Amino acid sequence: MKLSTKGRYGLRAVIDLAMHDHEDAVALSQIAERQGISMNYLEQLIARLKKAGIVNGIRGAQGGYKLAVAADKISVGDILRALEGDLSPVDCSEVIATESTTGCSNADTCVAKYVWKRITDSINEAVDGIMLSELVDESRKIQADSNGNDTKAKYACGK
Amino acid sequence: MKLSTKGRYGLRAVIDLAMHDHEDAVALSQIAERQGISMNYLEQLIARLKKAGIVNGIRGAQGGYKLAVAADKISVGDILRALEGDLSPVDCSEVIATESTTGCSNADTCVAKYVWKRITDSINEAVDGIMLSELVDESRKIQADSNGNDTKAKYACGK
DNA sequence: TTTAATTCCTATTAATTTACTTGGATATAA
DNA sequence: TTATATCCAAGTAAATTAATAGGAATTAAA
Numbered sequence: 145m146k147l148s149t150k151g152r153y154g155l156r157a158v159i160d161l162a163m164h165d166h167e168d169a170v171a172l173s174q175i176a177e178r179q180g181i182s183m184n185y186l187e188q189l190i191a192r193l194k195k196a197g198i199v200n201g202i203r204g205a206q207g208g209y210k211l212a213v214a215a216d217k218i219s220v221g222d223i224l225r226a227l228e229g230d231l232s233p234v235d236c237s238e239v240i241a242t243e244s245t246t247g248c249s250n251a252d253t254c255v256a257k258y259v260w261k262r263i264t265d266s267i268n269e270a271v272d273g274i275m276l277s278e279l280v281d282e283s284r285k286i287q288a289d290s291n292g293n294d295t296k297a298k299y300a301c302g303k
Numbered sequence: 304m305k306l307s308t309k310g311r312y313g314l315r316a317v318i319d320l321a322m323h324d325h326e327d328a329v330a331l332s333q334i335a336e337r338q339g340i341s342m343n344y345l346e347q348l349i350a351r352l353k354k355a356g357i358v359n360g361i362r363g364a365q366g367g368y369k370l371a372v373a374a375d376k377i378s379v380g381d382i383l384r385a386l387e388g389d390l391s392p393v394d395c396s397e398v399i400a401t402e403s404t405t406g407c408s409n410a411d412t413c414v415a416k417y418v419w420k421r422i423t424d425s426i427n428e429a430v431d432g433i434m435l436s437e438l439v440d441e442s443r444k445i446q447a448d449s450n451g452n453d454t455k456a457k458y459a460c461g462k
Numbered sequence: 463t464t465t466a467a468t469t470c471c472t473a474t475t476a477a478t479t480t481a482c483t484t485g486g487a488t489a490t491a492a
Numbered sequence: 493t494t495a496t497a498t499c500c501a502a503g504t505a506a507a508t509t510a511a512t513a514g515g516a517a518t519t520a521a522a
Binding site: 145146147148151152155156159160163178179220228229231232233234235250251252253254255256258259260262263265266267269270271273274279282283284286287290 | 304305306307310311314315318319322337338379387388390391392393394409410411412413414415417418419421422424425426428429430432433438441442443445446449
Binding site: 328330331332346347349350353360361362363364365366367368 | 494495496497498499500
Protein backbone atom coordinates (compact mmCIF):
# COMPACT_ATOMS: atom_id res chain seq x y z
CA MET A 145 0.00 0.00 0.00
CA LYS A 146 2.80 2.34 -0.91
CA LEU A 147 3.16 4.98 -3.56
CA SER A 148 6.05 4.18 -5.88
CA THR A 149 8.92 6.55 -6.52
CA LYS A 150 6.90 7.74 -9.49
CA GLY A 151 4.43 9.46 -7.21
CA ARG A 152 6.96 10.48 -4.59
CA TYR A 153 9.61 11.91 -6.90
CA GLY A 154 7.06 13.21 -9.35
CA LEU A 155 5.11 15.29 -6.87
CA ARG A 156 8.33 16.87 -5.60
CA ALA A 157 9.35 17.59 -9.17
CA VAL A 158 6.07 19.36 -9.91
CA ILE A 159 6.32 21.42 -6.73
CA ASP A 160 9.88 22.34 -7.73
CA LEU A 161 8.71 23.31 -11.20
CA ALA A 162 5.84 25.38 -9.81
CA MET A 163 8.23 27.17 -7.44
CA HIS A 164 10.33 28.25 -10.43
CA ASP A 165 7.54 28.84 -12.91
CA HIS A 166 8.24 32.58 -13.19
CA GLU A 167 11.36 31.83 -15.19
CA ASP A 168 11.12 31.18 -18.93
CA ALA A 169 11.23 27.41 -18.75
CA VAL A 170 12.77 25.06 -16.23
CA ALA A 171 15.21 22.49 -17.58
CA LEU A 172 14.80 18.99 -16.25
CA SER A 173 18.48 18.89 -15.36
CA GLN A 174 17.90 21.68 -12.84
CA ILE A 175 14.98 19.93 -11.19
CA ALA A 176 16.89 16.66 -11.15
CA GLU A 177 19.86 18.29 -9.44
CA ARG A 178 17.82 20.22 -6.88
CA GLN A 179 15.73 17.17 -6.01
CA GLY A 180 18.53 14.62 -6.20
CA ILE A 181 16.77 12.46 -8.75
CA SER A 182 18.36 10.86 -11.82
CA MET A 183 17.51 12.97 -14.83
CA ASN A 184 16.85 9.99 -17.08
CA TYR A 185 14.34 8.64 -14.63
CA LEU A 186 12.73 12.04 -14.10
CA GLU A 187 12.22 12.20 -17.86
CA GLN A 188 9.92 9.22 -17.67
CA LEU A 189 7.94 10.77 -14.87
CA ILE A 190 7.51 14.13 -16.54
CA ALA A 191 6.35 12.34 -19.70
CA ARG A 192 3.33 11.14 -17.75
CA LEU A 193 2.64 14.63 -16.45
CA LYS A 194 2.86 15.98 -19.96
CA LYS A 195 0.48 13.37 -21.29
CA ALA A 196 -1.99 14.33 -18.57
CA GLY A 197 -1.83 17.99 -19.60
CA ILE A 198 -0.22 19.16 -16.38
CA VAL A 199 3.05 20.42 -17.88
CA ASN A 200 4.19 21.53 -21.32
CA GLY A 201 7.57 20.71 -22.78
CA ILE A 202 9.54 23.29 -24.74
CA ARG A 203 12.13 21.66 -26.97
CA GLY A 204 15.54 22.86 -28.00
CA ALA A 205 18.21 24.94 -26.29
CA GLN A 206 16.92 27.11 -23.42
CA GLY A 207 13.92 24.83 -23.47
CA GLY A 208 12.44 23.04 -20.52
CA TYR A 209 9.07 22.66 -18.87
CA LYS A 210 6.33 24.95 -17.68
CA LEU A 211 3.03 24.29 -15.96
CA ALA A 212 0.34 23.85 -18.59
CA VAL A 213 -2.25 25.55 -16.38
CA ALA A 214 -2.18 27.76 -13.28
CA ALA A 215 -1.07 26.08 -10.05
CA ASP A 216 -4.40 26.79 -8.39
CA LYS A 217 -6.13 24.73 -11.08
CA ILE A 218 -3.97 21.64 -10.50
CA SER A 219 -4.78 19.36 -7.57
CA VAL A 220 -2.43 16.91 -5.94
CA GLY A 221 -4.92 14.29 -7.08
CA ASP A 222 -4.40 15.28 -10.73
CA ILE A 223 -0.66 14.96 -10.26
CA LEU A 224 -0.65 11.65 -8.40
CA ARG A 225 -3.17 10.01 -10.72
CA ALA A 226 -1.09 11.09 -13.71
CA LEU A 227 1.98 9.52 -12.15
CA GLU A 228 0.55 6.41 -10.50
CA GLY A 229 -2.63 5.63 -12.34
CA ASP A 230 -5.82 5.50 -10.34
CA LEU A 231 -5.40 5.69 -6.58
CA SER A 232 -7.68 2.78 -5.76
CA PRO A 233 -6.20 0.20 -3.36
CA VAL A 234 -7.43 -2.61 -5.63
CA ASP A 235 -7.88 -2.98 -9.36
CA CYS A 236 -10.95 -1.41 -10.83
CA SER A 237 -12.66 -4.72 -11.58
CA GLU A 238 -12.58 -5.53 -7.90
CA VAL A 239 -14.44 -2.36 -6.94
CA ILE A 240 -17.14 -2.08 -9.54
CA ALA A 241 -19.56 -4.98 -9.53
CA THR A 242 -20.97 -5.74 -12.95
CA GLU A 243 -23.43 -8.38 -14.00
CA SER A 244 -20.70 -10.19 -15.90
CA THR A 245 -18.38 -10.56 -12.90
CA THR A 246 -19.16 -13.20 -10.32
CA GLY A 247 -20.13 -10.17 -8.28
CA CYS A 248 -22.51 -11.13 -5.52
CA SER A 249 -22.19 -14.88 -5.84
CA ASN A 250 -20.01 -14.54 -2.76
CA ALA A 251 -21.34 -12.12 -0.18
CA ASP A 252 -17.94 -11.77 1.53
CA THR A 253 -16.31 -10.60 -1.67
CA CYS A 254 -19.17 -8.22 -2.15
CA VAL A 255 -18.82 -6.43 1.19
CA ALA A 256 -15.04 -6.28 0.73
CA LYS A 257 -15.69 -4.26 -2.40
CA TYR A 258 -17.63 -1.84 -0.30
CA VAL A 259 -14.54 -1.39 1.86
CA TRP A 260 -12.31 -0.78 -1.18
CA LYS A 261 -14.73 1.83 -2.43
CA ARG A 262 -14.75 3.67 0.89
CA ILE A 263 -10.94 3.75 0.91
CA THR A 264 -10.74 4.89 -2.71
CA ASP A 265 -13.23 7.71 -2.16
CA SER A 266 -11.43 8.81 0.95
CA ILE A 267 -8.04 8.97 -0.76
CA ASN A 268 -9.37 10.85 -3.75
CA GLU A 269 -11.20 13.31 -1.54
CA ALA A 270 -8.00 14.00 0.37
CA VAL A 271 -5.74 14.57 -2.65
CA ASP A 272 -8.31 16.49 -4.66
CA GLY A 273 -8.66 18.89 -1.75
CA ILE A 274 -5.05 20.05 -1.98
CA MET A 275 -4.12 22.40 -4.83
CA LEU A 276 -0.57 22.76 -6.08
CA SER A 277 -0.73 26.50 -5.36
CA GLU A 278 -1.26 25.78 -1.66
CA LEU A 279 1.88 23.67 -1.57
CA VAL A 280 3.84 26.40 -3.31
CA ASP A 281 2.61 29.04 -0.85
CA GLU A 282 3.42 26.80 2.09
CA SER A 283 6.82 25.97 0.66
CA ARG A 284 7.68 29.65 0.28
CA LYS A 285 6.67 30.29 3.87
CA ILE A 286 8.92 27.52 5.09
CA GLN A 287 11.81 28.84 3.02
CA ALA A 288 11.30 32.35 4.38
CA ASP A 289 11.18 31.11 7.97
CA SER A 290 14.18 28.93 7.39
CA ASN A 291 16.26 31.91 6.29
CA GLY A 292 15.56 33.82 9.48
CA ASN A 293 15.22 31.04 12.03
CA ASP A 294 16.10 27.38 11.71
CA THR A 295 14.09 26.17 14.69
CA LYS A 296 10.90 27.69 13.38
CA ALA A 297 11.31 25.92 10.05
CA LYS A 298 11.64 22.55 11.74
CA TYR A 299 8.52 23.25 13.72
CA ALA A 300 6.58 24.12 10.59
CA CYS A 301 7.68 20.87 9.01
CA GLY A 302 6.38 18.76 11.81
CA LYS A 303 2.77 19.73 11.42
CA MET B 304 -0.65 2.29 -4.55
CA LYS B 305 -2.31 -1.09 -4.32
CA LEU B 306 -3.06 -3.37 -1.44
CA SER B 307 -1.33 -6.71 -1.86
CA THR B 308 -3.18 -10.01 -1.81
CA LYS B 309 -2.34 -10.09 1.89
CA GLY B 310 -4.86 -7.35 2.56
CA ARG B 311 -7.35 -8.43 -0.09
CA TYR B 312 -7.45 -12.13 0.71
CA GLY B 313 -6.97 -11.55 4.42
CA LEU B 314 -9.95 -9.25 4.83
CA ARG B 315 -12.18 -11.69 2.99
CA ALA B 316 -10.89 -14.50 5.18
CA VAL B 317 -11.71 -12.59 8.36
CA ILE B 318 -15.20 -11.76 7.10
CA ASP B 319 -15.67 -15.43 6.26
CA LEU B 320 -14.47 -16.43 9.71
CA ALA B 321 -16.74 -13.90 11.38
CA MET B 322 -19.71 -15.16 9.36
CA HIS B 323 -19.11 -18.67 10.75
CA ASP B 324 -18.03 -17.71 14.25
CA HIS B 325 -21.03 -19.37 15.90
CA GLU B 326 -19.53 -22.78 15.14
CA ASP B 327 -16.91 -24.25 17.44
CA ALA B 328 -13.88 -23.31 15.41
CA VAL B 329 -13.44 -22.72 11.71
CA ALA B 330 -10.72 -24.73 9.99
CA LEU B 331 -8.52 -22.85 7.59
CA SER B 332 -9.19 -25.45 4.92
CA GLN B 333 -12.86 -24.45 4.92
CA ILE B 334 -12.11 -20.76 4.57
CA ALA B 335 -9.56 -21.49 1.87
CA GLU B 336 -12.05 -23.52 -0.11
CA ARG B 337 -14.93 -21.07 0.24
CA GLN B 338 -12.73 -18.12 -0.69
CA GLY B 339 -10.72 -19.88 -3.38
CA ILE B 340 -7.38 -19.12 -1.75
CA SER B 341 -4.48 -21.56 -1.37
CA MET B 342 -4.54 -22.85 2.17
CA ASN B 343 -0.79 -22.68 2.62
CA TYR B 344 -0.79 -19.05 1.69
CA LEU B 345 -3.78 -18.31 3.90
CA GLU B 346 -1.82 -19.79 6.78
CA GLN B 347 0.72 -17.02 6.46
CA LEU B 348 -1.97 -14.37 6.42
CA ILE B 349 -3.81 -15.72 9.44
CA ALA B 350 -0.50 -15.85 11.31
CA ARG B 351 -0.36 -12.07 11.07
CA LEU B 352 -3.92 -11.75 12.31
CA LYS B 353 -3.11 -14.01 15.21
CA LYS B 354 -0.04 -12.02 16.12
CA ALA B 355 -2.17 -8.88 16.14
CA GLY B 356 -4.65 -10.46 18.54
CA ILE B 357 -7.51 -10.51 16.07
CA VAL B 358 -7.96 -14.28 15.89
CA ASN B 359 -7.08 -17.22 18.12
CA GLY B 360 -5.83 -20.53 16.83
CA ILE B 361 -7.04 -23.80 18.35
CA ARG B 362 -4.64 -26.62 17.62
CA GLY B 363 -5.31 -30.28 17.04
CA ALA B 364 -8.16 -32.20 15.46
CA GLN B 365 -11.45 -30.27 15.26
CA GLY B 366 -9.33 -27.18 15.83
CA GLY B 367 -9.39 -24.06 13.76
CA TYR B 368 -9.72 -20.36 14.34
CA LYS B 369 -12.08 -18.07 16.19
CA LEU B 370 -12.24 -14.32 16.53
CA ALA B 371 -10.23 -13.27 19.56
CA VAL B 372 -12.68 -10.46 20.36
CA ALA B 373 -16.22 -9.54 19.32
CA ALA B 374 -16.70 -8.45 15.71
CA ASP B 375 -17.96 -5.04 16.79
CA LYS B 376 -14.63 -4.41 18.53
CA ILE B 377 -12.54 -5.13 15.42
CA SER B 378 -12.21 -2.42 12.79
CA VAL B 379 -11.25 -2.94 9.17
CA GLY B 380 -8.27 -0.75 10.02
CA ASP B 381 -7.11 -3.24 12.66
CA ILE B 382 -7.37 -6.04 10.13
CA LEU B 383 -5.65 -4.27 7.24
CA ARG B 384 -2.84 -2.90 9.37
CA ALA B 385 -2.22 -6.40 10.77
CA LEU B 386 -2.01 -7.76 7.24
CA GLU B 387 -0.24 -4.97 5.39
CA GLY B 388 1.66 -3.04 8.01
CA ASP B 389 0.91 0.65 8.37
CA LEU B 390 -1.36 2.08 5.70
CA SER B 391 0.77 5.12 4.94
CA PRO B 392 1.49 5.73 1.24
CA VAL B 393 5.15 6.32 2.06
CA ASP B 394 7.56 4.94 4.64
CA CYS B 395 7.31 6.39 8.07
CA SER B 396 10.61 8.26 7.87
CA GLU B 397 9.24 10.23 4.97
CA VAL B 398 6.23 11.44 6.93
CA ILE B 399 7.65 12.32 10.29
CA ALA B 400 10.25 15.05 10.20
CA THR B 401 12.85 14.68 12.91
CA GLU B 402 15.81 16.87 13.69
CA SER B 403 18.14 14.11 12.53
CA THR B 404 16.63 13.82 9.04
CA THR B 405 17.47 16.45 6.47
CA GLY B 406 13.87 17.46 7.12
CA CYS B 407 13.30 21.04 6.07
CA SER B 408 16.59 21.61 4.28
CA ASN B 409 14.45 21.22 1.18
CA ALA B 410 11.12 22.99 1.38
CA ASP B 411 9.63 20.93 -1.48
CA THR B 412 10.30 17.69 0.34
CA CYS B 413 8.79 19.22 3.43
CA VAL B 414 5.45 20.13 1.88
CA ALA B 415 5.29 16.73 0.17
CA LYS B 416 5.40 15.19 3.63
CA TYR B 417 2.37 17.23 4.50
CA VAL B 418 0.56 15.62 1.55
CA TRP B 419 1.56 12.13 2.66
CA LYS B 420 0.28 12.85 6.14
CA ARG B 421 -3.08 14.04 4.84
CA ILE B 422 -3.46 10.88 2.75
CA THR B 423 -2.44 8.62 5.64
CA ASP B 424 -4.89 10.26 8.03
CA SER B 425 -7.65 10.01 5.49
CA ILE B 426 -7.10 6.30 4.85
CA ASN B 427 -6.92 5.46 8.53
CA GLU B 428 -10.04 7.44 9.26
CA ALA B 429 -11.91 5.54 6.56
CA VAL B 430 -10.88 2.04 7.63
CA ASP B 431 -11.18 2.69 11.36
CA GLY B 432 -14.76 3.80 10.77
CA ILE B 433 -15.87 0.39 9.52
CA MET B 434 -16.31 -2.38 12.06
CA LEU B 435 -16.18 -6.05 11.15
CA SER B 436 -19.66 -6.52 12.59
CA GLU B 437 -21.07 -4.06 10.04
CA LEU B 438 -19.60 -6.09 7.21
CA VAL B 439 -21.04 -9.27 8.64
CA ASP B 440 -24.50 -7.70 8.98
CA GLU B 441 -24.32 -6.36 5.47
CA SER B 442 -23.11 -9.67 4.12
CA ARG B 443 -26.00 -11.53 5.74
CA LYS B 444 -28.44 -9.07 4.22
CA ILE B 445 -26.99 -9.63 0.79
CA GLN B 446 -27.15 -13.39 1.23
CA ALA B 447 -30.78 -13.19 2.36
CA ASP B 448 -31.73 -10.98 -0.59
CA SER B 449 -29.83 -13.19 -2.94
CA ASN B 450 -31.85 -16.22 -1.86
CA GLY B 451 -35.16 -14.54 -2.58
CA ASN B 452 -34.30 -12.23 -5.43
CA ASP B 453 -31.17 -12.11 -7.56
CA THR B 454 -31.69 -8.66 -9.02
CA LYS B 455 -31.93 -7.07 -5.62
CA ALA B 456 -28.63 -8.61 -4.54
CA LYS B 457 -26.82 -7.21 -7.54
CA TYR B 458 -28.21 -3.80 -6.79
CA ALA B 459 -27.04 -3.95 -3.20
CA CYS B 460 -23.59 -4.90 -4.39
CA GLY B 461 -23.21 -1.91 -6.63
CA LYS B 462 -23.46 0.68 -3.90
C1' DT C 463 25.33 27.31 -40.45
C1' DT C 464 27.21 24.99 -36.90
C1' DT C 465 27.02 23.85 -32.09
C1' DA C 466 25.35 23.07 -27.65
C1' DA C 467 21.38 22.38 -25.01
C1' DT C 468 17.44 20.36 -24.52
C1' DT C 469 13.15 17.44 -25.03
C1' DC C 470 11.54 13.13 -26.69
C1' DC C 471 11.35 8.10 -27.30
C1' DT C 472 12.36 3.12 -26.76
C1' DA C 473 14.79 -0.76 -25.02
C1' DT C 474 17.31 -3.17 -21.66
C1' DT C 475 18.82 -4.45 -17.15
C1' DA C 476 19.19 -4.64 -12.08
C1' DA C 477 16.93 -4.78 -7.82
C1' DT C 478 13.15 -5.55 -5.04
C1' DT C 479 8.88 -7.27 -3.69
C1' DT C 480 5.07 -10.31 -4.04
C1' DA C 481 2.87 -14.50 -4.16
C1' DC C 482 3.14 -18.41 -3.56
C1' DT C 483 5.10 -23.62 -2.63
C1' DT C 484 7.34 -27.08 0.09
C1' DG C 485 8.29 -29.81 3.91
C1' DG C 486 8.02 -30.68 8.00
C1' DA C 487 7.20 -30.27 13.57
C1' DT C 488 3.75 -30.03 17.11
C1' DA C 489 -0.72 -30.54 19.37
C1' DT C 490 -5.12 -32.73 20.29
C1' DA C 491 -9.89 -34.82 19.76
C1' DA C 492 -11.82 -39.06 18.71
C1' DT D 493 -2.89 -44.49 17.83
C1' DT D 494 -4.46 -42.00 14.10
C1' DA D 495 -6.41 -38.37 11.54
C1' DT D 496 -6.94 -33.59 11.68
C1' DA D 497 -5.37 -29.46 12.55
C1' DT D 498 -2.29 -25.44 13.69
C1' DC D 499 2.34 -23.78 13.60
C1' DC D 500 6.84 -22.55 11.56
C1' DA D 501 10.85 -21.62 8.42
C1' DA D 502 12.92 -21.79 3.86
C1' DG D 503 12.97 -21.63 -0.73
C1' DT D 504 11.43 -20.24 -5.43
C1' DA D 505 9.01 -18.30 -9.41
C1' DA D 506 6.75 -14.36 -11.23
C1' DA D 507 5.87 -9.72 -11.48
C1' DT D 508 6.81 -5.10 -10.72
C1' DT D 509 9.66 -1.21 -9.89
C1' DA D 510 13.53 1.60 -10.48
C1' DA D 511 16.86 2.89 -13.03
C1' DT D 512 20.25 3.00 -17.00
C1' DA D 513 21.55 3.61 -21.72
C1' DG D 514 21.58 5.38 -26.17
C1' DG D 515 20.15 7.96 -29.63
C1' DA D 516 16.73 10.91 -32.66
C1' DA D 517 14.53 15.39 -33.11
C1' DT D 518 14.27 20.30 -32.15
C1' DT D 519 15.78 24.95 -31.42
C1' DA D 520 18.26 29.15 -29.46
C1' DA D 521 22.36 31.29 -29.83
C1' DA D 522 27.23 31.82 -31.30
